[in-house]
Amino acid sequence: MDAAEFRKRGKEMVDYVADYLEKIEKRQVFPDVEPGYLRPLIAQCAPQDPESFEDVFKDIEKIIMPGVTHWHSPYFFAYFPAASSFPALLADMLCGGIGCVGFSWAASPACTELETVMLDWLGKMVNLPEEFLAGKDGKGGGVIQGSASEATLIALLAARTKTIRQVQSEKPELTEAEIMGRLVAYASDQAHSSVERAALIGAVKIKNVPSDDTFSVCGSALKKVLDEDKAAGLIPFFFCATLGTTPCCSFDKLLELGPICNKENIWMHIDAAYAGSAFICPEFRHLLNGVEFADSFNFNPHKWLLVNFDCSAMWVKKRSDLIGAFKLEPLYLQHHHQESGLVTDYRHWQIPLGRRFRSLKLWFVLRMYGVKGLQEHIRKHIRLSHQFEHLVLQDERFEICAKVVLGLVCFRLKGSNELNEALLKSINDAKKIHLVPCHLREKFVLRFAICSRTVESTHIKFAWQHISQLATDLLKTWVQNHHQQ
Amino acid sequence: MDAAEFRKRGKEMVDYVADYLEKIEKRQVFPDVEPGYLRPLIAQCAPQDPESFEDVFKDIEKIIMPGVTHWHSPYFFAYFPAASSFPALLADMLCGGIGCVGFSWAASPACTELETVMLDWLGKMVNLPEEFLAGKDGKGGGVIQGSASEATLIALLAARTKTIRQVQSEKPELTEAEIMGRLVAYASDQAHSSVERAALIGAVKIKNVPSDDTFSVCGSALKKVLDEDKAAGLIPFFFCATLGTTPCCSFDKLLELGPICNKENIWMHIDAAYAGSAFICPEFRHLLNGVEFADSFNFNPHKWLLVNFDCSAMWVKKRSDLIGAFKLEPLYLQHHHQESGLVTDYRHWQIPLGRRFRSLKLWFVLRMYGVKGLQEHIRKHIRLSHQFEHLVLQDERFEICAKVVLGLVCFRLKGSNELNEALLKSINDAKKIHLVPCHLREKFVLRFAICSRTVESTHIKFAWQHISQLATDLLKTWVQNHHQQ
Numbered sequence: 001m002d003a004a005e006f007r008k009r010g011k012e013m014v015d016y017v018a019d020y021l022e023k024i025e026k027r028q029v030f031p032d033v034e035p036g037y038l039r040p041l042i043a044q045c046a047p048q049d050p051e052s053f054e055d056v057f058k059d060i061e062k063i064i065m066p067g068v069t070h071w072h073s074p075y076f077f078a079y080f081p082a083a084s085s086f087p088a089l090l091a092d093m094l095c096g097g098i099g100c101v102g103f104s105w106a107a108s109p110a111c112t113e114l115e116t117v118m119l120d121w122l123g124k125m126v127n128l129p130e131e132f133l134a135g136k137d138g139k140g141g142g143v144i145q146g147s148a149s150e151a152t153l154i155a156l157l158a159a160r161t162k163t164i165r166q167v168q169s170e171k172p173e174l175t176e177a178e179i180m181g182r183l184v185a186y187a188s189d190q191a192h193s194s195v196e197r198a199a200l201i202g203a204v205k206i207k208n209v210p211s212d213d214t215f216s217v218c219g220s221a222l223k224k225v226l227d228e229d230k231a232a233g234l235i236p237f238f239f240c241a242t243l244g245t246t247p248c249c250s251f252d253k254l255l256e257l258g259p260i261c262n263k264e265n266i267w268m269h270i271d272a273a274y275a276g277s278a279f280i281c282p283e284f285r286h287l288l289n290g291v292e293f294a295d296s297f298n299f300n301p302h303k304w305l306l307v308n309f310d311c312s313a314m315w316v317k318k319r320s321d322l323i324g325a326f327k328l329e330p331l332y333l334q335h336h337h338q339e340s341g342l343v344t345d346y347r348h349w350q351i352p353l354g355r356r357f358r359s360l361k362l363w364f365v366l367r368m369y370g371v372k373g374l375q376e377h378i379r380k381h382i383r384l385s386h387q388f389e390h391l392v393l394q395d396e397r398f399e400i401c402a403k404v405v406l407g408l409v410c411f412r413l414k415g416s417n418e419l420n421e422a423l424l425k426s427i428n429d430a431k432k433i434h435l436v437p438c439h440l441r442e443k444f445v446l447r448f449a450i451c452s453r454t455v456e457s458t459h460i461k462f463a464w465q466h467i468s469q470l471a472t473d474l475l476k477t478w479v480q481n482h483h484q485q
Numbered sequence: 486m487d488a489a490e491f492r493k494r495g496k497e498m499v500d501y502v503a504d505y506l507e508k509i510e511k512r513q514v515f516p517d518v519e520p521g522y523l524r525p526l527i528a529q530c531a532p533q534d535p536e537s538f539e540d541v542f543k544d545i546e547k548i549i550m551p552g553v554t555h556w557h558s559p560y561f562f563a564y565f566p567a568a569s570s571f572p573a574l575l576a577d578m579l580c581g582g583i584g585c586v587g588f589s590w591a592a593s594p595a596c597t598e599l600e601t602v603m604l605d606w607l608g609k610m611v612n613l614p615e616e617f618l619a620g621k622d623g624k625g626g627g628v629i630q631g632s633a634s635e636a637t638l639i640a641l642l643a644a645r646t647k648t649i650r651q652v653q654s655e656k657p658e659l660t661e662a663e664i665m666g667r668l669v670a671y672a673s674d675q676a677h678s679s680v681e682r683a684a685l686i687g688a689v690k691i692k693n694v695p696s697d698d699t700f701s702v703c704g705s706a707l708k709k710v711l712d713e714d715k716a717a718g719l720i721p722f723f724f725c726a727t728l729g730t731t732p733c734c735s736f737d738k739l740l741e742l743g744p745i746c747n748k749e750n751i752w753m754h755i756d757a758a759y760a761g762s763a764f765i766c767p768e769f770r771h772l773l774n775g776v777e778f779a780d781s782f783n784f785n786p787h788k789w790l791l792v793n794f795d796c797s798a799m800w801v802k803k804r805s806d807l808i809g810a811f812k813l814e815p816l817y818l819q820h821h822h823q824e825s826g827l828v829t830d831y832r833h834w835q836i837p838l839g840r841r842f843r844s845l846k847l848w849f850v851l852r853m854y855g856v857k858g859l860q861e862h863i864r865k866h867i868r869l870s871h872q873f874e875h876l877v878l879q880d881e882r883f884e885i886c887a888k889v890v891l892g893l894v895c896f897r898l899k900g901s902n903e904l905n906e907a908l909l910k911s912i913n914d915a916k917k918i919h920l921v922p923c924h925l926r927e928k929f930v931l932r933f934a935i936c937s938r939t940v941e942s943t944h945i946k947f948a949w950q951h952i953s954q955l956a957t958d959l960l961k962t963w964v965q966n967h968h969q970q
Contacts, residue, residue: 001853003503006571010499013575017582018488018495031594035827038598039621046606050855053575056848060579064845067595071585079592079817082839084584086491090498090538092581094545096793097502099569100556107564109516110552113523121531136524146631147837157686180688181662194838197811201642201836203665203688246817302839308581309841326682332564332731332923332932342520351686351836352632353679354567354787356794360549363541368486370535438817447817 001053009053016060017089021072025454029075030434033067074455075433077463080246080274081381081407081451085306091364092308095357102355103347106335112344115144115359121366122301122313126279129292132315134344142315143349144358148273149194150351151298151314154322156185156198156238159267159295161325163237166265180204184229185238188217188252190245192271198240205234215248215402215440217241219256226264238267241294243287244275247438247447248402248410251275251287258293270297273312277304278382278406281375287405295321304381304407305374306453307361323348381407381450384460388448391464397471401440407450410440413471417444419478426470433463486538494538501545502574506557510939514560515919518552559940560918562948565731565759566866566892566936570791576849577793580842587840588832591820597829600629600844606851607786607798611764614777617800619829627800628834629843633758634679635836636783636799639807641670641683641723644752644780646810648722651750665689669714670723673702673737675730677756683725690719700733700887700925702726704741711749723752726779728772729760732923732932733887733895736760736772743778755782758797762789763867763891766860772890780806789866789892790859791938792846808833866892866935869945873933876949882956886925892935895925898956902929904963911955918948 001009041063071082102111116134119142123133134141145151160183167179180203187195189208199206209217209225226236239261241252254270261268270291276299278284291297298314301307316322326348347353369377385407392398392411401410412420424437424446438447448463486494526548556567587596601619604627608618619626630636645668652664665688672680674693684691694702694710711721724746726737739755746753755776761784763769776782783799786792801807811833832838854862870892877883877896886895897905909922909931923930933948 001571003507003571006574007499007503009571009575010503010578011496013578014492014495014499017578018492020582022488033594035590035594036598036621038595039602042602044605045609046851046856048856050858051852053572053853056572056852064583064595064599067593067598068583069585069591069593071583071593079586082584082586084581086486086488086494087538087541089491089578089581090494093495093498093502093574093578096569096574096577097505098549098553098556099567099793100554101564101567101794105520106554108552108554108556109518109520110523110549113521113552114549117524117527120529124530136521147839149837149839153836160688175666176688177662177666180665181660200811201686203645203661308584309586309839310837326685331929332921351638352634352795354632354634354794366531367536367541368538371531371533373535436817444816 005053012057021084024070024073025075027065027070027073028431029070029073030428030431031067031069032431038063038067069434072452072454074452074459075463076451077448078434078436078451080303080449082309083302083304083306084308084453085365085369087364087368088306088308088361091360095360098357100357102357103353104335104345105343108357111355111357111359112346114363115346116141116344118359118362118366119143119313119315122362123315125371126276126288127285128297128315131317132297139319140315140317141319141344142313143346145298145312145314145350146310146352147312148192148271148298148300149197151296151312152194152240152269152271153198153201154314154350155240155267155269155296155298156202156204158316158321158325159238159269160202160204162267162321163235167235179235182233182235183237184234185240186222186225186236187240188242188245190215190247190250191240191242192246192273195240195271204237211250215245215250217252217257219253219260222257222260226260236264236266238269240269240271243270243272244406246274248440248445249275249406249408250402251405254288254290254293258290262293267296268294270294272297272299274300274303275406276313277301278378280305280371281378284406301362301365304378305365306369306377307365311358311361319349377453384450384455384457385409385448387457387460388464391460395468397475401443401445409448410438410445411448412443412445419474420444420446422478423467423471423474426474427467430466430470432466490538497542506569509555509558510560512550512555512558513916514555514558515913515916516552516554517916523548523552554919557937557939559937559944560948561936562933563919563921563936565788565934567794568787568789568791569793569938570850570854572849572853573791573793573846576845580845583842585842587842588838589820589830590828593842596840596842596844597831599848600831601626601829603844603847603851604628604798604800607847608800610856611761611773612770613782613800616802617782624804625800625802626804626829627798628831630783630797630799630835631795631837632797633677633756633783633785634682636781636797637679637725637754637756638683638686639799639835640725640752640754640781640783641687641689643801643806643810644723644754645687645689647752647806648720652720664720667718667720668722669719670725671707671710671721672725673727673730675700675732675735676725676727677731677758680725680756689722696735700730700735702737702742704738704745707742707745711745721749721751723754725754725756728755728757729891731759733925733930734760734891734893735887736890739773739775739778743775747778752781753779755779757782757784759785759788760891761798762786763863765790765856766863769891786847786850789863790850791854791862792850796843796846804834862938869935869940869942870894870933872942872945873949876945880953882960886928886930894933895923895930896933897928897930904959905929905931907963908956908959911959912952915951915955917951
């Protein structure tokens with residue numbers, strides 16, 4: 001395919017994408033396919049000779065679309081949102097076209113410099129303390145990671161290196177392996193599985209801190225486990241606070257936890273993967289109070305800030321902590337500017353070496369929406385979650401299971417877990433809307449997350465009427481079965 | 486921006502990208518900017534109100550392009566190639582439009598299933614042993630990682646978990662920390678820095694195995710360090726063999742190394758990040774002989790197989806080894822198909838949780854180029870590297886520093902490192918072409934890598950005449966300075 005054909009096909013693809021997103025509401029949100037559906041539909045090997053674009057293009061509707069879960073359907077209420085917007089799609093086209101690999105400043109200066117400045121813009125939008133910004137000569141700064149999982153891992157690894165060095169300087173008789181064997185990381189029992197995974201990768205112990213009855217970790221809970229562990233000769237070194245937990249969007253109490261971490265010399269990382277985007281609205285910024293005690297902070301514009309995946313924003317107060325944990329400098333990656341204070345080589349800030357020009361997406365989205373446009377998007381979603389909450393509360397058969405703060409509603413039928421599992425199954429089998437569940441303590445709970453950029457009040461009403469009707473149907477047979485037993 | 490405006494702007498962006506790539510030859514390959522150039526050109530904060538697409542669009546040429554290193558210029562000969570092709574760009578547009586996050590089968594079945602089948606296609610193209618393919622009920626299979634660094638890390642972590650479990654079952658008196666303290670990973674002294682980094686992250690020792698005078702690791706070199714380390718009570722557990730090293734594209738001797746690793750129960754991972762794409766040509770496939778002894782294998786279609794970044798292909802013989810190292814199952818990620826043998830949840834195969842629909846790029850590229858088209862691309866690059874090699878060899882002032890096997894030529898002026906550093910500086914200061922250096926033993930060497938999809942014989946001739954002229958100019962002043970001293 002030459003440039004001339006790309007002009008033609010590219011425009012057809014633009015129209016296909018526009019059509020897909022404009023009419024996504026008409027597609028069934030969750031596919032009908034069974035595992036293994038795709039393999040029999042395509043050849044066993046790559047073709048020897050080129051096929052035409054038309055041949056490939058027609059297979060999109062024939063082979064791919066029947067197996068797609070439509071994350072941008074206004075009937076998709078599962079997981080958390082995956083961001084999507086037209087400005088981000090345009091930026092991604094440009095990113096692909098430029099196709100540079102920005103592992104160092106010299107590998108493409110614009111790629112590195114735009115990222116640093118965009119992370120400053122974004123940091124200012126959520127009113128991060130100055131120390132987290134790069135500015136012209138700051139010690140902190142931001143970076144785009146691929147995911148919150150990577151941000152958590154990077155933070156844990158930086159904390160591990162820092163702590164090992166400190167302990168070794170104080171107790172030179174200890175080997176690195178001995179110190180490693182005593183390090184402990186902590187996170188809420190509500191924290192995302194990626195925190196446990198980061199500890200697994202980093203080969204350190206991790207302990208759950210019990211959350212309170214609002215599913216938040218408070219200071220006393222952390223202090224209790226720290227005291228026990230220190231008494232047992234362990235070395236607490238890392239705490240991952242969560243703002244907006246995945247099960248129910250609860251918030252750890254930063255203002256209590258931060259001072260404890262600072263006093264105990266524990267790296268505090270804040271994972272606000274979903275919730276972080278809301279902090280651009282002044283009325284929600286208080287949820288981030290206490291960030292001033294943190295060493296690192298992360299949230300995902302690719303979840304809720306209309307920047308297509310991947311774009312996970314991470315800030316650190318001391319970039320030297322990250323770089324110190326990873327810096328390796330083979331000659332083919334050195335360049336003559338690298339000792340300058342103005343130069344950032346992002347390869348030292350992340351797990352992979354290569355990186356795409358992802359800051360273009362932030363640049364396009366922040367400028368074409370403006371802060372106000374993005375605030376509107378967040379506020380609409382939160383309005384809709386409260387609308388759903390009110391509908392649930394008006395139905396005495398149901399209960400709300402956690403405080404609705406942002407765009408997630410946790411709810412269930414009053415009754416057994418089996419009943420709620422049956423309700424979820426009937427919802428997801430009907431495939432008119434799509435939800436996923438969670439456990440809150442011993443309760444099986446349904447999560448209703450406002451996801452799509454285009455979801456409106458009518459979709460919420462439809463979803464509720466549908467759930468309500470399925471509940472009515474279910475309860476009829478359920479009561480009958482119970483009576484028969 | 487609504488869908489209607491996206492249709493308009495998207496088409497403008499397609500034309501912009503087509504123009505950029507068609508006329509890239511006219512742009513200076515390496516930018517003139519100094520560190521810090523970008524910040525003064527843009528606002529200090531994100532705008533409150535939306536800006537128009539036109540405003541953003543005109544800033545691309547004004548602010549971004551002056552700072553871009555043009556990786557797809559036919560005058561770019563630095564690092565290794567970054568793949569780019571029109572079919573891949575089209576697929577990426579579709580990937581962005583669908584915008585699903587494919588961490589589990591249920592999160593978007595097509596996303597997972599196409600990936601498994603595409604990795605089988607690609608595995609067959611390089612004639613991987615059957616064990617590495619997923620097929621309908623294989624124990625192995627492939628996955629798309631973001632980078633070779635992640636593939637190496639994942640392999641090392643899987644090997645670490647496997648070895649710890651084995652050692653613990655044989656010697657239950659040892660703690661995990663004690664075992665960790667004795668684990669050793671190995672790689673060539675020519676291996677990529679990401680291998681050392683993987684060991685750093687995984688908190689295990691790593692040792693360089695000395696390469697021979699062709700910069701390859703042979704069996705006896707590995708055996709020697711293994712014997713020493715085992716005698717010292719250490720536990721060798723992982724060897725990363727490199728096919729196509731970054732400095733000079735040398736090849737470790739798999740047929741000698743593989744049987745040693747198998748006998749010693751050491752996980753052998755093969756990093757063929759750059760070279761792997763060449764194995765689709767039968768005449769280069771012999772370089773992969775010995776892969777049958779490996780546990781995992783990785784190469785980057787995003788380097789040399791015309792699939793835009795990111796797309797790093799990794800295969801394992803036993804997928805259970807990867808999954809066993811990482812599997813964590815919170816309820817919100819469970820789905821009712823997951824225990825089926827046909828289902829793959831790729832989140833257990835990688836560091837991040839989220840993942841894009843990257844297999845679309847492979848699907849588009851493999852079909853629209855066909856195996857033959859891709860072989861042609863590889864063969865053209867290798868032809869051009871030999872053309873450059875011959876030009877160098879005809880000039881008695883220069884020497885070739887390592888055998889030219891694929892698309893990389895390592896060369897230098899006969900003489901001191903300082904002289905060659907000066908030559909590289911004059912080349913990169915002139916900015917007509919772009920190269921990076923490497924060290925081969927104590928020698929400072931220039932790397933000439935065939936990179937662009939559109940590079941032709943004329944560009945090679947131009948590059949050589951230019952280098953030759955700069956060498957003449959340099960040698961004149963160099964000799965004068967030497968005489969004066």
